[in-house]
Amino acid sequence: MNGPALERVFRSASGRIIAVLAARFRDLALAEDAFSESCLRAARVWPARGVPDDPAAWLYRVAQRIVLDSMRRDRKHDGSATEEISSDPGPEEIMMDDARVVPDERLRLIFICCHPSVAIEARAALTLRLVCGLSVTEIARAFLIQEATLAQRLLRAKRKIADAGVPFELPAPDSWPERLDAVLSTLEIAYAKAHEDAAGSGPHAGFASEVLHLTKLLAHLVPNDGAVAALAAQVRYAEARRPARVSAEGWIIPLSEQDPKLWRRDLIEEANRLLADAIRMSPSDHRTLQGQLQQVWCSRQSLQDAAPWPEVLRLYDRLLLTRDDPIVRINRAVALAEIEGADAALVELSHLDTSALEQFLPYHAVRADLLARSGRRAEAADAYARALALDPPAAERQWLERKAAGL
Amino acid sequence: MKYGLFIYENEAFYGAEKAGPKIEELVGKHMQFAQRLGAKRIGGAGLKSTAVATTVRTAANRKTVHDGPFAEAREQLGGFYLIDVADLDEAIEIAKQIPVLQDGAIEIRPLLGQ
Numbered sequence: 001m002n003g004p005a006l007e008r009v010f011r012s013a014s015g016r017i018i019a020v021l022a023a024r025f026r027d028l029a030l031a032e033d034a035f036s037e038s039c040l041r042a043a044r045v046w047p048a049r050g051v052p053d054d055p056a057a058w059l060y061r062v063a064q065r066i067v068l069d070s071m072r073r074d075r076k077h078d079g080s081a082t083e084e085i086s087s088d089p090g091p092e093e094i095m096m097d098d099a100r101v102v103p104d105e106r107l108r109l110i111f112i113c114c115h116p117s118v119a120i121e122a123r124a125a126l127t128l129r130l131v132c133g134l135s136v137t138e139i140a141r142a143f144l145i146q147e148a149t150l151a152q153r154l155l156r157a158k159r160k161i162a163d164a165g166v167p168f169e170l171p172a173p174d175s176w177p178e179r180l181d182a183v184l185s186t187l188e189i190a191y192a193k194a195h196e197d198a199a200g201s202g203p204h205a206g207f208a209s210e211v212l213h214l215t216k217l218l219a220h221l222v223p224n225d226g227a228v229a230a231l232a233a234q235v236r237y238a239e240a241r242r243p244a245r246v247s248a249e250g251w252i253i254p255l256s257e258q259d260p261k262l263w264r265r266d267l268i269e270e271a272n273r274l275l276a277d278a279i280r281m282s283p284s285d286h287r288t289l290q291g292q293l294q295q296v297w298c299s300r301q302s303l304q305d306a307a308p309w310p311e312v313l314r315l316y317d318r319l320l321l322t323r324d325d326p327i328v329r330i331n332r333a334v335a336l337a338e339i340e341g342a343d344a345a346l347v348e349l350s351h352l353d354t355s356a357l358e359q360f361l362p363y364h365a366v367r368a369d370l371l372a373r374s375g376r377r378a379e380a381a382d383a384y385a386r387a388l389a390l391d392p393p394a395a396e397r398q399w400l401e402r403k404a405a406g407l
Numbered sequence: 408m409k410y411g412l413f414i415y416e417n418e419a420f421y422g423a424e425k426a427g428p429k430i431e432e433l434v435g436k437h438m439q440f441a442q443r444l445g446a447k448r449i450g451g452a453g454l455k456s457t458a459v460a461t462t463v464r465t466a467a468n469r470k471t472v473h474d475g476p477f478a479e480a481r482e483q484l485g486g487f488y489l490i491d492v493a494d495l496d497e498a499i500e501i502a503k504q505i506p507v508l509q510d511g512a513i514e515i516r517p518l519l520g521q
Binding site (some may be wrong): 115157163164165166167169170172175 | 408410493494495498499500512515517
């Protein structure tokens with residue numbers, strides 16, 4: 001087995017093994033270090049002796065021995081070797097030896113990483129690191145921050161979890177909605193990062209597939225929550241459109257102009273199934289409504305079908321009842337412009353608190369387009385300039401530049 | 408694990424003397440709450456207003472005494488509980504049940520040395 005193949009094995013085993021180690025020893029840093037060490041040993045041993053039948057079980061057993069050895073050393077070191085740590089197999093190991101499977105504790109790990117007491121900007125990074133096994137380098141690139149900054153952030157988050165007494169148990173049933181919401185918001189942030197890069201050629205390439213994987217895992221681990229299914233559906237609809245999001249010339253193509261024939265039908269069908277579950281379980285949840293918005297677009301078969309603007313506007317009106325924020329209002333304005341005209345949409349935008357939206361690229365981009373359609377060319381040019389000043393990704397930049405040039 | 412739960416509220420809600428029917432009602436709620444906590448409560452107190460606070464500052468090894476709280480802020484420490492519970496989630500659950508007069512915040516801090 002060569003280097004990249006080993007990497008793949010390590011990565012796919014990472015979440016499960018770190019989760020079981022963390023659940024057993026109640027220490028994230030210890031679990032992470034022991035797993036890294038077991039991967040190093042595998043990289044030394046496997047090429048010569050061959051890959052074991054169940055690589056994950058091998059990695060888990062070695063990682064566990066590393067933890068137990070280090071705990072024994074610590075006891076000896078501080079002279080308090082009173083209680084011998086049992087190396088008898090725990091329930092996890094027995095289960096593993098019988099079934100040759102590492103038990104799935106990943107949900108626990110996700111809840112720990114996404115605990116509301118962990119800084120919100122650290123949650124997604126910690127989840128990607130521990131549950132998905134992404135490297136610090138990869139995550140730093142995806143979040144466009146320095147590696148050292150990210151490493152520091154991860155360290156702080158792990159220390160907070162240990163020192164503040166974040167539980168390693170699954171939360172009590174009555175706090176599930178709140179806790180699950182923190183998990184879903186974390187995944188939304190992670191996916192938004194991946195989605196920003198329309199071409200998928202930037203540093204986020206491959207990152208979106210991790211979020212697809214995580215949301216599917218979560219829907220599998222928490223089968224009776226509508227919001228979880230809705231988010232898994234949303235991510236799939238959005239990802240299904242990736243092949244159509246960028247033109248041959250390299251600029252971004254708006255949703256209404258994308259060729260539906262290029263969309264990935266397999267992902268859309270998977271999303272339809274998940275969304276049907278979500279509608280059954282939580283019909284008025286904002287994530288369900290956002291999933292339905294995506295579905296309305298993804299039901300389009302070709303550019304000859306009428307764009308579903310009336311349905312889109314109706315869904316945004318419903319969404320406003322549960323989630324009234326500037327992002328929903330901006331998106332609703334886009335639909336409103338198609339039905340009542342650009343002027344009506346501009347009036348809607350004028351009600352928003354602009355000071356909070358100064359740094360928000362979609363606000364300027366949408367406003368620029370509406371102003372151009374109203375014939376207010378000078379104002380439109382100014383709005384395009386503001387959007388471009390916010391340093392959009394390449395595909396979006398080219399599109400904005402083209403629109404601005406066409407004024 | 409042992410935690411301190413620090414109650415921050417806008418002192419304007421308490422009134423100048425931190426007395427009167429509203430405060431009596433609040434104190435009653437705290438007493439009921441402390442009773443419900445039972446052995447999980449290992450300490451705590453309500454504090455008189457920052458109008459009667461005195462601060463001892465140390466700067467360059469020199470101690471000076473000042474009138475008032477250590478920092479002027481809209482929300483001030485009004486009281487605290489010390490609790491001994493299983494984990495942060497239990498501490499959060501308890502913090503959510505602490506009676507507050509109006510708007511406020513409860514800061515949860517693990518105690519050192521555990």
